[in-house]
Amino acid sequence: MSQKIHHYSNGEVTIVxxxxxxxxxxxxxxxxxxxxxxxxxxxxxxxxxxxNAIIEQVKKCPSGALSYFMNEEGASHNSIS
Known part of the structure; x- marks a missing residue:
């Protein structure tokens, strides 16, 4: 079964x-x-x-369900430290 992944972008950052x-x-x-x-x-x-506010909030996600990437980079940043 494939995992559902949703993307939401503001042009600068994409929330995954x-x-x-x-x-x-x-x-x-x-x-x-x-x-x-x-x-x-x-x-x-x-x-x-x-x-910046979006990035800081996504980083607080404890499960890793939310992550982000900067659109010019295209590489996902994990929300778990």
């Missing part, structure tokens, strides 16, 4: 969401609910905050 990895810690939407809003579809709006 792997729903099967999500542990529903709520850190994403509690920390940056302008971008991460589970009550909306799509639930990620990459245009709703500055790129």
């Amino acid at each position: 969401w792997q729903p099967e990895l999500c542990k529903h810690s709520k850190l994403c939407w509690k920390g940056l609910n302008t971008v991460f809003n589970p009550g909306k579809r799509p639930w990620i709006n990459a245009n709703a905050a500055a790129t």
